[in-house]
Amino acid sequence: MEVIPVRGLAEVKPGKDLGALIVAALRRGRLSLKRGDVVVVKQKAVSKAEGRLVRLADVVPGARAERLAKSQGKDPRLVELILRESVRVVRAGHGVIITETRHGFICANSGVDQSNVGRGVAALLPVDSDRSAREIRATLEKASGTRLAVVVTDTFGRPWRLGQTDVAIGCSGIDPLVRYAGKRDKFGYTLRVTQPAVVDEIAGAAELVLGKLGGTPVAIVRGASYSRGDTGVRPLVMPRARDLFR
Amino acid sequence: MEVIPVRGLAEVKPGKDLGALIVAALRRGRLSLKRGDVVVVKQKAVSKAEGRLVRLADVVPGARAERLAKSQGKDPRLVELILRESVRVVRAGHGVIITETRHGFICANSGVDQSNVGRGVAALLPVDSDRSAREIRATLEKASGTRLAVVVTDTFGRPWRLGQTDVAIGCSGIDPLVRYAGKRDKFGYTLRVTQPAVVDEIAGAAELVLGKLGGTPVAIVRGASYSRGDTGVRPLVMPRARDLFR
Numbered sequence: 001m002e003v004i005p006v007r008g009l010a011e012v013k014p015g016k017d018l019g020a021l022i023v024a025a026l027r028r029g030r031l032s033l034k035r036g037d038v039v040v041v042k043q044k045a046v047s048k049a050e051g052r053l054v055r056l057a058d059v060v061p062g063a064r065a066e067r068l069a070k071s072q073g074k075d076p077r078l079v080e081l082i083l084r085e086s087v088r089v090v091r092a093g094h095g096v097i098i099t100e101t102r103h104g105f106i107c108a109n110s111g112v113d114q115s116n117v118g119r120g121v122a123a124l125l126p127v128d129s130d131r132s133a134r135e136i137r138a139t140l141e142k143a144s145g146t147r148l149a150v151v152v153t154d155t156f157g158r159p160w161r162l163g164q165t166d167v168a169i170g171c172s173g174i175d176p177l178v179r180y181a182g183k184r185d186k187f188g189y190t191l192r193v194t195q196p197a198v199v200d201e202i203a204g205a206a207e208l209v210l211g212k213l214g215g216t217p218v219a220i221v222r223g224a225s226y227s228r229g230d231t232g233v234r235p236l237v238m239p240r241a242r243d244l245f246r
Numbered sequence: 247m248e249v250i251p252v253r254g255l256a257e258v259k260p261g262k263d264l265g266a267l268i269v270a271a272l273r274r275g276r277l278s279l280k281r282g283d284v285v286v287v288k289q290k291a292v293s294k295a296e297g298r299l300v301r302l303a304d305v306v307p308g309a310r311a312e313r314l315a316k317s318q319g320k321d322p323r324l325v326e327l328i329l330r331e332s333v334r335v336v337r338a339g340h341g342v343i344i345t346e347t348r349h350g351f352i353c354a355n356s357g358v359d360q361s362n363v364g365r366g367v368a369a370l371l372p373v374d375s376d377r378s379a380r381e382i383r384a385t386l387e388k389a390s391g392t393r394l395a396v397v398v399t400d401t402f403g404r405p406w407r408l409g410q411t412d413v414a415i416g417c418s419g420i421d422p423l424v425r426y427a428g429k430r431d432k433f434g435y436t437l438r439v440t441q442p443a444v445v446d447e448i449a450g451a452a453e454l455v456l457g458k459l460g461g462t463p464v465a466i467v468r469g470a471s472y473s474r475g476d477t478g479v480r481p482l483v484m485p486r487a488r489d490l491f492r
Binding site for chain 1: 247248249250337339340342344351352360361362363364365401404405406407408409410411412413422423424426429431432433434435437440441442443444446447448450451453454455457458459461467469470471481482483484488489490491492
């Protein structure tokens with residue numbers, strides 16, 4: 001398996017066709033996409049292209065945001081955005097606000113983030129990051145003439161473990177899980193619950209070559225084993241009834 | 247970055263020198279290690295080599311294991327092992343027992359697992375998986391004459407997200423985190439909490455080429471960006487005081 005950063009992407013601005021920018025960067029870098037390649041795109045680039053940017057100066061925080069901002073030592077305007085993007089606050093403490101987003105993701109700050117977007121600006125998650133992945137994939141498949149998958153990634157923390165890993169918040173053309181349930185190991189033992197979240201592992205693999213300083217938001221993962229699928233990331237969201245940690 | 251499965255590893259049996267088996271497999275596969283390569287080894291192979299295998303027929307469950315096994319529909323002998331390997335049960339429900347292991351990992355079943363070890367046998371996590379990584383690294387560095395890192399991985403579930411990813415349970419020669427705190431993005435915004443858990447992303451990248459059916463427990467990750475370090479995985483364990491989800 002190879003993981004290849006795609007360098008030289010033009011500055012992503014609201015309204016730009018991100019798929020077309022990636023095609024141009026690939027051409028400039030003399031990279032061609034091959035059948036089955038997974039193109040990984042960081043959320044920040046997607047959010048910028050889709051205009052999901054808000055000037056904090058334009059945000060008027062409500063009473064709830066003011067209270068939560070005070071208790072967690074945060075900018076009330078940022079907390080207002082975090083609350084608007086969430087369906088529920090899961091935990092707040094130590095200056096961290098963990099929410100459930102409208103997509104069903106549980107993450108810090110509803111994914112609202114101020115890095116790599118410019119001073120006084122916050123980026124929100126894409127409204128529908130599976131749709132974002134689908135649109136980018138359509139553009140890339142048309143330009144390359146071959147079947148691909150696209151994964152949109154963001155950086156999430158984890159309970160109990162320090163540090164963050166990149167995970168998938170949208171995907172297209174790939175089954176997010178590999179389903180081993182019912183398969184047998186070489187001793188005849190039947191695997192029951194094993195289903196690797198391959199899109200999350202692909203997201204993390206891409207992060208290893210992209211880093212966090214914003215220069216390169218796109219990578220190609222070539223040679224990963226996955227199944228085709230068109231569910232998006234929905235199957236990764238744990239149903240409330242099965243969740244031991246809500 | 248390349249991720250290369252190491253095929254042809256001999257059957258790993260208790261008492262075998264796993265590092266030496268990997269050296270032999272590399273030679274047979276005509277693979278040579280390069281400076282900075284990260285060699286990823288699945289926990290099951292390490293546990294087997296270190297004799298961390300228990301016959302369920304030899305386990306006498308105590309009263310607590312019997313009760314918990316009944317409530318979660320599990321084999322009481324397996325639950326006895328899970329309890330012995332844990333310092334505390336974090337949650338139990340829906341047939342899942344989440345514990346904190348002696349290493350400080352919070353995971354299902356204390357990492358005790360019956361796949362790929364043979365019928366009626368359970369594998370326990372290595373006693374000190376950083377030490378396991380260190381020993382394998384010493385053997386591989388001696389044989390290859392170059393500086394390497396080693397990551398020992400296991401498959402963990404996540405709260406709120408279905409599917410599992412491979413994560414690091416031991417490492418040597420690599421700082422488990424990349425520390426961006428205090429660095430600035432191109433807009434001058436200072437990153438505050440960003441520290442990717444690179445060893446976990448490396449673990450996941452290796453899983454993508456190894457799969458779960460047990461045939462190939464070793465991969466080389468070449469070209470990942472990381473810092474040298476000798477802390478082991480300890481910095482990944484979230485201190486109890488900072489944890490919002492205990």
